[in-house]
Each structure stands twice: as C-alpha cells, then as structure tokens.
Amino acid sequence: MGFGPFFFGVKQMLNRRADKLELLRIAEAVALEKSIDKELIINSMETGIAKAAKSKFGNENEIHVSINRDNGDIEIFRKLIVVEKPENTNTEISVESAKLLNKEKKIGDEILQPLPTFDFGRIAAQTAKQVISFSVREAEKERQFNDFIDKKDTILSGIVKRLEFGNVIVDLGKAEAIIQKNEMIPRENIKAGDRVKAYCYDVRREQRGQQIFLSRAHPKFMEKLFIQEVPEIYDGLIEIKSSARDPGSRAKISVKAIDTSLDPVGACVGMRGSRVQAVVNELQGEKIDIVNWSEDISVVVSNALSPAEVQKVNVDEEAKKLDVILTEENLSKAIGRRGQNVRLATKLLNYEINIMTDKEESERRQIEFKDRTESLMKNLEVDETLGQLLVAEGFSTVDTIKDSALGDLTKIEGIEEETAKELIDRAKEFHKKNEEEIQTKIRELGLEAELINHKGLTPGMLLTLGEKKILSLNDFADLATDELIGGYDIIKGERIKISGYLEDFALSKTEADNLIMTAREKIYTD
Numbered sequence: 001m002g003f004g005p006f007f008f009g010v011k012q013m014l015n016r017r018a019d020k021l022e023l024l025r026i027a028e029a030v031a032l033e034k035s036i037d038k039e040l041i042i043n044s045m046e047t048g049i050a051k052a053a054k055s056k057f058g059n060e061n062e063i064h065v066s067i068n069r070d071n072g073d074i075e076i077f078r079k080l081i082v083v084e085k086p087e088n089t090n091t092e093i094s095v096e097s098a099k100l101l102n103k104e105k106k107i108g109d110e111i112l113q114p115l116p117t118f119d120f121g122r123i124a125a126q127t128a129k130q131v132i133s134f135s136v137r138e139a140e141k142e143r144q145f146n147d148f149i150d151k152k153d154t155i156l157s158g159i160v161k162r163l164e165f166g167n168v169i170v171d172l173g174k175a176e177a178i179i180q181k182n183e184m185i186p187r188e189n190i191k192a193g194d195r196v197k198a199y200c201y202d203v204r205r206e207q208r209g210q211q212i213f214l215s216r217a218h219p220k221f222m223e224k225l226f227i228q229e230v231p232e233i234y235d236g237l238i239e240i241k242s243s244a245r246d247p248g249s250r251a252k253i254s255v256k257a258i259d260t261s262l263d264p265v266g267a268c269v270g271m272r273g274s275r276v277q278a279v280v281n282e283l284q285g286e287k288i289d290i291v292n293w294s295e296d297i298s299v300v301v302s303n304a305l306s307p308a309e310v311q312k313v314n315v316d317e318e319a320k321k322l323d324v325i326l327t328e329e330n331l332s333k334a335i336g337r338r339g340q341n342v343r344l345a346t347k348l349l350n351y352e353i354n355i356m357t358d359k360e361e362s363e364r365r366q367i368e369f370k371d372r373t374e375s376l377m378k379n380l381e382v383d384e385t386l387g388q389l390l391v392a393e394g395f396s397t398v399d400t401i402k403d404s405a406l407g408d409l410t411k412i413e414g415i416e417e418e419t420a421k422e423l424i425d426r427a428k429e430f431h432k433k434n435e436e437e438i439q440t441k442i443r444e445l446g447l448e449a450e451l452i453n454h455k456g457l458t459p460g461m462l463l464t465l466g467e468k469k470i471l472s473l474n475d476f477a478d479l480a481t482d483e484l485i486g487g488y489d490i491i492k493g494e495r496i497k498i499s500g501y502l503e504d505f506a507l508s509k510t511e512a513d514n515l516i517m518t519a520r521e522k523i524y525t526d
Contacts, residue, residue, distance in 0.1 A: 024042075024069070024072045027041045027042060027045070036136065036139045036140055036143055037139075040136075040139050041136055041139075042067055042069065044136055044139075045067060046065040046066065046067055047065075049065045049067075049074065049076070050063040050064065050065045050076075053065065053076055053115070057078065057115060058090060060088075060090045060091065061078050061090050061091070062078065062079040062091065063076065063077070063078060063079070063115075064076075064077045064078075064079050064112055065077070074117070075114065076114070076115040076116075076117065077112035077113060077114055077115060078090075078112070078113045078115055079110055079111075079112055079113075080092055080093040080098075080110070080111050080112075080113055081093070081108070081109075081110060082094075082095055082098045082105050082106065082107050082108060082109045082110070082111055083095070083107060084107060093111060093113065095107060098111050101113065144174060144175050145203065145205055147174065147175075148172075148175060148200075148203045148212050149203045151200055151203070152200050152201070152202065152203050153199075153200065153201070153220070154199075154200055154224065155197050155198065155199055155200070155221070155224045155225070155228070156170075156172055156177065156197070156198060156199075156200050156212075156214060157172075157195065157196070157197045158170040158171050158172040158173070158177065158195070158196065159171045159193065159194070159195055159196075160190055160191065160192050160193060160194045160195075160196055161176065161192065162192055163190075163191070163192065165181070166181035166184075167179065167180050167181055168184065168190055168196070170196060170198070170214060172212070175212060176212070177198075177200070177212035177213070177214045178211070178212070178213060178214065179196075179198055179213075179214045179215065179216060180213070180215075182217070183198075183213075183214065183215035183216060183217050183218065184216055184217060184247075185216050185217055185247045185248040185283065185284050185286070186247060186248040186249075187248060187284075188216070188248065188284050196216070197216075197225075197282065198214035198215055198216045198221065199214060199215050199216070199218045199220050199221035199224055200212060200213070200214055201213055201214070201215050201218055201220065216247070216283075217245065217247035217248075218245075219243040219244060219245045219251070220243075221283075222243055222245060222251055222253060222279065222283060222286075222288070223240050223243050223253065225278075225279045225282055225283075226240065226253065226268060226275075226279055227240075229270075229275045229276075229278050229279055230267055230268050230270070230275055232259075232262060232264075232267045233255075233267075233268075236258060237257070237258055237259045237262055238255055238256070238257055238258065238259075238262060238264045238267055238268070239255065239256045239257075239258055239293075240253060240254070240255055241254040241255065241256050241293045242254050242348050242349070242350070243348065244344045244345075244346075244347035244348040245286070245344075246340055246343070246344060247283075247286065248283070248284055248285075248286055249286060249287070249340065250286065250287045250288075250289070250340055250341075250344060251283070251286055251287070251288045251289070251344070252288070252289045252290075252291055252304060252344045252345065252347075252348045253268075253288065253289075253290055253291065253348075254290075254291040254292070254293045254300065254303075254304070254348055255268055255290060255291070255292065255293060256292075256293035264290075264292060264293075265290045265291075265292050268290045269290065276288055276290065289304075289306065289344075291303045291304050291306075291348065297313075297315055297317075297322070297349065297351065298313035298315055298322075300349060301313055301322055301324060301345060301349060301351070301353065304344075304345040304348055304349060305324065305333075305334045305341060305342065305345055305355075307333050308326055308330040308331075308333035308334035308341075309326065309327075309330050310324055310325070310326050310330075310334070311325050311326050311327065311358060312324075312325040312358075312361075313325070316506075318508075319352075319506055319507070319508040319511075320350065320351050320352060320508045320509070320510060321351065321352045321353075321354065321508060322349070322351045322352065322353045322354065323354050323356065323361070324353055324354065324355045324356070325356055325357070325358050325361045326355070326357065326358070327357065327358060328357050328359070331355065331357055334355050335355060342355055352508065352509050369388075369391055369392075372391045372396040372397070373387040373388050373391050374387070375397070375398075376390055376391065376396075376398070376401075379398050379430050380398065380401070380423060380426045380427060380430065381426065382423070386415075389412065389414065389415075390412075390423075393412050395408075395409070395412075398427045398430055398431060398434075399427075399431065401423055401424060401427040402424065402427035402428050402431050404424060406420050406421060406424065409423060409424070435459060438459045438460065438462075438463050439459060441463055441466070442459065442462050442463055442466060445463075445466030445467065445471065446466075446471055447462060447465070447466050447471050447472075448471060448472045448473065450472065450473040450522070451465070451470075451471065451472055451473045451475075451476055454473060454476065454515070454518075454519060454522075455518070456511070456514070456515050456518075457515065458505070460505065461502050461505055464501060464502060464504075464505075465501060465502070468501050470501065473519050473522060473523060474523060476515075476516070476519050477516060477519040477520045477522075477523050479501075479516060480516075481509060481512045481513055481516065482498055482500065483500060483501060484500050484501055484502050484507065484512045484515070484516065485500040485502060485503050485507050485508075485509065485512045486498050486499050486500030486503035487500070
C-alpha cells in the first residue's frame, strides 16, 4: 500500500471530506505492511493534527488531540492550568470557569478545554502531513534497527544491488547492508545480481537509518561457516577456540573436542575433506589449517606452526611470549612465505612468537649468561666464579638478589650466611644509588612531567626513552608498538630483526599497546 493513500486520507480527513473509519482501516493496513504498531501511527496523527491546530489557535497554546480508536472522531482540546486569577488566557483558566467543565478541579490542576473543529486549509494540512510522515518513518527506522540488531554476529545472505567506490551494497530484503572495500576478500570478483554471504559485525543507528556492516574478511566469517558445515560444532560437541585469517590466502582455526571421543580436526575436515572444502570454496580458495587445541600452549604452537617440526618451546606466560626452537631446515617452514605462517600463529594464540634455530638459542643463552655474570661482577664487586654461580642458580640480576631472603641464597652450595647477607646489602646499596643516578639523569635529559608520571613507565624505561630523545607524552604517543619493543619484518624474503627502544625491559606486546593507547587517550581528552 505504502504511504500515498494514507497521506491522501489524512488530507481528506483534515478537510472533513473523508470517511474516518476508512482512515483507521488505512492506518491499520500501513502498520501491518511496515510492521509498525498501529497505535504509534494514530499517535503520530494526533501529534500532526495538534501541530496544525496551533497555526489556527496560536503557537502559545498547548494543544491536545484525541482520535477515537473506534469511530475515528477527532477532538481538539487546549490544555490549561487552573489558577485563581488568569494572566494568560491561552495557558490558564480561573477556578470558576474550570468548575463549569469539571466540578472536581482545583488550583494547580490541568484541564482540557474543548476547541471547535475547523477547516485546516492547505498549509495546516501540509504541516500535519510532515509531522506524521516524520514520526512514521522514524518508527520504521527503529523497527528495522531492532530487527537487525539481533542478527549481529551472524551470517546474512543477500543480493548485490550495486557497487560504490569499491564498496558492495547488499539487498537483504527489508534493508540494505554494506560490505566495505577493506572487508572484502582480495581479488574477489563480485558483481550486481550475485548472491553473497557475509558476517554481520556491526549494526549502528545513524541519521539516515540503521547501517548494517558486513564482512567477508573477518575471522568470525570463517568460524560461522564452520558452524554451518560441522554439526558437531553446532551441537556444542566441538568448540572453536580461536581463528586468524590472511583473507584470500591462508587461515588458521583452532578447535577443541568437548566430547573427548571425537577427533576435532577430523570432524572439521569431513569425509574426503567435504566439510572444509565447502568453507574453502566460500572463501575463494583460502587455504585453511585446522589446529588441535591443547591447554599446553607449547603443544598448540607446535601444531600451529606445522609443517615445521618444533624441538623446544620456552613459555613466558606473564609476558605472553614464546621462544620456539627448531633446526635450520625447519626455520623457513615455520616462518612461511613472507612470514605468513608465524604471523597467523601469533594471532591464533595471542602470544608473541620468537622463532630461532637451536644454534641461535645456544648462542643467545651463552651471551645472556656472560652478560649477566659480568653485570653482577661489576655492580656487586664479586669475582667471576661467584657471579657465574649466582646466575646459574637463577639469581641473575641485582634486583633478584636485593629481594631475596637470606635462606634463598644460603641454599646455594658454597654460599654461607655471612656471604649471603653481604650480597643482599650490596644489592640494596647499588639499587638505591642507581635509582638516584637515574632520577638525576632524567632531570638532566629534560623529560616532561606528563611522561615521567605516565603509569607503567619505570625510571629505567624513562632514562632509555630520554636518551632516544622521547621527551614528552606526545612523543611517546606517536610511537608504534614495534618501535617500543622491537620485532621482526620480512624484507625480500629474509626475516630481519627490528630493535625497539624498550626491548631490554621484557614488555609484552599487550603491555606496550596499553602504554601507547593510554598516552594517546590522555592527549586527545585533555
């Protein structure tokens, strides 16, 4: 039916030439077609008529309109406040006059004074039409928003309506959605008239109506496709733990069997690969690695880096870092083409993964052992033998020794109580002296107070930043995470180490991200 007949009926009614019951029937039909509450449409008609009536009786009047839901009769009232002596007859009424309308009214009460009906005229009718149109269309937008907010985090299917600047507009039937260019699978050829599936990752209220955002590149799209294709996942017998995608190229998904009698990887692959192939086809040939999840993170990373064979994994749960050690022959397999394999594994596990050969690990451990020994020899004035003994037993820093109990050190063979006490005293003295020197250097470098007081930065970090000419919170907020903690990049197929300003402080990627983001929030909100 649409709004045409409805608005024509409204205009006829305002000019008192329409069957009022017919108008109610039209309003009911529009409500049914647009899936809007009939009461809301009639309320909008009352508001529209009240707006038009103000042009007749004056804008200073508070007009109330009532439409009879049974016969369509319209009653127009002026809302007045009962006072002893009215000063403004448009908004106030005397007690005596009010009691003629309603004997129970007293000072301070509101009363509805009936107004005569009248011919609205073209301008008033147009005003009413605009108010009703706005109210009904807003109600329709709200209904569409409520319809689709429940479909967030699901796969939606529709017909491609048109392409705009690389974005795809999809007709979902009752509404349109958008797949932005960066949410498409690269090199995917989609044209008008094609039917597409996509993951609904957001539904927003906007001025022009709800905006529905779809994605074919989101990792959740792959997860939802597996839920559709693998009954065991749908039934909750297998759980998807995490996923990572390089859209159009390669992806990883980790799965865990809730029912231990099931093989989660086999169930996802399906008979002769039928299940995983259905997902691969929808993702335009994207290669998918299905990883068996384990509570042991070292097992998961070994599975995730397949086909490389891992020799050993060193886990730092607090910093969320993994050192993966393997042979020279397996290095390129673990890293993958342009670093893709290790990059996807990093996203899958949410751990920073550092891959090295067994030779590199051995050399690193030897260098670390030597550096820590020399540091203790210099700072605590001990000989090489004692320094090596302390490092070998896990007391590799001045702070570790400073915070140790006497009994912790005397457990080491060859260290007596007197020596242990002397070591702790020297460590405390060095720590105090070092802190004072650092604070002096920080002041000399000219670091701004905002940076010095930024939560999470230690004096040692501040000193290092100052030496690198990072002197203000703005300077710090402009840094990228890799600039802070270092990392690896693939240049011409070769994995190159990137040094970070604070890489010696064992910050995790999450901690570095938080430090930078809180600095940016502080700057933008001030």
